Amino acid sequence: MESDKVKQNKVEGSAPKPVSGASAFKPTTSKELDLARKREERKDAERKRVSEEQQQQHIRKKLLAECQTLLNVNYDWLYLDDYPDNRSVAIAKRTRDYWLFICCVVFIVFCAGVLGVVPAWVGGSAFGLLFITLCFAIKPFRRFFSTEPTLHELLQERKKLEFRALNHIKLLEGQEGLAWKCRKLSKYNQNLKRTLFQGVMDVSAKKRLFGVIKEKKHIRLYLQLMLEAEKAYKRLQKDYLKHHFSNLENGIDDTSEEPIRTTASTDNSVTVAVADSTDKGVEPSLKTE
Numbered sequence: 377m378e379s380d381k382v383k384q385n386k387v388e389g390s391a392p393k394p395v396s397g398a399s400a401f402k403p404t405t406s407k408e409l410d411l412a413r414k415r416e417e418r419k420d421a422e423r424k425r426v427s428e429e430q431q432q433q434h435i436r437k438k439l440l441a442e443c444q445t446l447l448n449v450n451y452d453w454l455y456l457d458d459y460p461d462n463r464s465v466a467i468a469k470r471t472r473d474y475w476l477f478i479c480c481v482v483f484i485v486f487c488a489g490v491l492g493v494v495p496a497w498v499g500g501s502a503f504g505l506l507f508i509t510l511c512f513a514i515k516p517f518r519r520f521f522s523t524e525p526t527l528h529e530l531l532q533e534r535k536k537l538e539f540r541a542l543n544h545i546k547l548l549e550g551q552e553g554l555a556w557k558c559r560k561l562s563k564y565n566q567n568l569k570r571t572l573f574q575g576v577m578d579v580s581a582k583k584r585l586f587g588v589i590k591e592k593k594h595i596r597l598y599l600q601l602m603l604e605a606e607k608a609y610k611r612l613q614k615d616y617l618k619h620h621f622s623n624l625e626n627g628i629d630d631t632s633e634e635p636i637r638t639t640a641s642t643d644n645s646v647t648v649a650v651a652d653s654t655d656k657g658v659e660p661s662l663k664t665e
Contacts, residue, residue, distance in 0.1 A: 468527040555580035558605035565608035
């Protein structure tokens, strides 16, 4: 009897206690611990790389949306290709001065003929010549002799082109401004960092651009800024698409509005219940807590 009790106590003492699944697969040796630590470091590094890539893509996408107005720039209106040059204006001004001088001389001779200072036939001829000279002020009559535009027409054409260009700049700038946003594209075009453009960007940020742009040279400066900004924008588009397709090949989703923050998932603990060898044919079972 005593020997049977001793054997039964030994069997009960040697029976294993229930262990959880995490404890069952937990590394015990130093080598296994090092491998597990390196595995976790690689996972953390990969999660960090994916998060940074998503964040960079989000910044590129946001910058593309902010500077999308660059695609609506009408360079023909800003280039002012049909803008009358100074030489044409100077020639038209000289022609107008000659015409006014002739009109004044002929009118003086006519007045002298009326007053009897000169013979009547000279005064009459002067009156006829004055009438013909004044007819050159009428556009349909003038077109029979010359097709050159007058000074008034050239100045009106200048004002028309300037108004069209300034109105287009006003639409591009809007309420928030556009030129100052181009400073963010300087990473893709170093010419945007030139001092020549910094003044335009600063004035645009203060929303005082239309108080400064008044002449053709200012419009041309704004045009140069838009050309350099468009080059940078196209390079940004190319860089964004390059990283986007690369991320698709690597299985990374970078189309979300905000970068996805990776969180460590908690595994469900599994308890392994090992039955006593003395139980009646009960096999080990898995219990999920």
